[in-house]
Amino acid sequence: MKQIKENHRRLIFKWHPDTSSENRDSSIEMTQKLNEAYRIIREYCSRYKFSFTEEEAEKYVSTEEWWWNRFGSDPIWGGGDDS
DSSP, X not given: OHHHHHHHHHHHXXXXXXXXXXXXXXXXXXXXXXXXXXXXXXXXXXXXXXXXSHHHHHTTOOHHHHHHHHHTTOTTTTOOOOO
């Protein structure tokens, strides 16, 4: 939710009619669309029965993904590139 909120604020600042370099009517329309999308996403996330936190998501990562996230292409532990 933190990332969603930050992105919403960034886009609103970009498209707000008082700060946008775009046509005022298109800025107003885009601001309304952004606010409606943000409302829908917030509502969905608040009602969804699963958590979207990184900690919760990591519980469902496969063994291969877990290994890659920690060691990546490290030549000793990650397997590296055999070329």
